[in-house]
Amino acid sequence: MNPTTSLTGRVHVILPAYNEADSLPGLLRRFAELDTAHPELQLRVLVINDGSADATAEVASQTYGQLDVTLHNHERNMGLGQAMLTGLQRTVANLEAGDVIVAMDADDTHDVNLIPIMAERLSRGADVAIASRFVSGGCDRTAPPFRRLLSRGAAVVFRTIFPLESIGDFTSGYRMYRGSLMQNAVRHWGNRLIEEDGFACMVELLLKLRFWGPTLSEVPMVLRYDRKLSVSKLKLMRTLRQYLQLAIRNAVTPTPREIRYASC
Template sequence: MSANETALATRAEPDRERARTTGRAHVVLPAFNEETALPVLLERLAEAALTEELTVWVVDDGSSDRSAAVAEAGFGGLDVRVVRHAVNLGLGRAVQTGLRAALEKAQDDDIVVVMDADDTHDPGLIRRLREEIAGGADVAICSRFVPGGDDRTAPPVRRLLSRGAAGLFRHALAVEGVRDFTSGYRAYRATLLARASAHWGERLIEEQGFACMVELLLKLRHCSPVIAEVPLALRYDRKQGPSKLKLRRTLGQYLKLLVRDRLSPAPYRKL
């Protein structure tokens, strides 16, 4: 039995939250200057919407290009909604804004998916993520570091950072079932996010950069979630334009987050 199967088996007690997972997928796309990538990605999401019930939330994080206009133009019959930041606030705030917008409309049986807006993630995996949550997971992560995963198209420095961070967090943090802590492509049970959001409010995501994905996992672990991973073949060769990841800054954010997690008390009540 795999680690994921064991985790699911140990959490097989009746739970109304886990009984309904056939609803809509709310796809959150944090976007900063993705005018070139968005049309291609929206087309691929429209193809996925032929068999999946999707609402796409594009969070335009103060882009200086036509990202918002491209998203508002949509693609075919795809349900695209745009939320704008007047200025660039960073990935963390964009994810937070997207999650809040999605949760305002989500039903209890819906899922919320976060993925990159640069067309490096395959929308076809939304079905796999939904299946994992339908099978009992609360969080499903598209992972580069499980059998079938692949990050070879990413630049060497980015691969080194992702793999190093994965090793560090796996040994330093008690989050069962996670190998790829920094993956930006995940699905969450809407009711799980709603519980966490009700507790932390605006503090659900405090990190501004790429460390926000790790921070959200660390806070959700206080809800005792079942976490599953599915293989992700990262398509960095599809990326248009330069990377927005700043190596030194991101390393500092990861280390600061690790220290803060060690020093922060657990929630004062069960979530």
């Protein structure tokens, strides 16, 4: 059975990219193959070139089969958080009923073939599907030890403070969101939807979405760090500090009154 038969809208993919000229061609070719195999997904790919110093913009401007690829350039590097915010705001402005939004890394470490599975989860009632390294069938053994330790440590801390339906992978950058949920979030938070400029922005986004009481679901993901061709942008101590500050700030932040009883 085709897992995407219940999906009524388009799949918008946001790829924040900083110096990913080596990784993007392979990733976009995989998307082109997915687009051919699953035309019902109606894939739309938005590459946010975050002030890259390499040929990221040129690579993203090439043709990849019939894949619909749009490029947006930041004149300077603004960080993952701002790249994500730009992508979400531009995508939300073009949503139609039933559309969904996928955010994923542009370094080719995420499997595009999880998208039909994530779409199936949303068709069954989930509002956010998270590609998780920490559920049965998931794995991140090809990642460097320090990254694995950081991800697991952050998961323990945030799962303890914010028990969001027992979600295990808070820091995963690969997620699918129901379009209407993200419309509500962008409308309410505006430019404050994402204020962190580094990797902590993915945790921040999940925490801010919790005020709408979304149904969350995790899909097993095998992280393919062995395919990563670009230099890692993760700064260990900076990211750790951001995670701790984010946990403290959100723990003492009351639920915004105007959305306390809202739903997506």
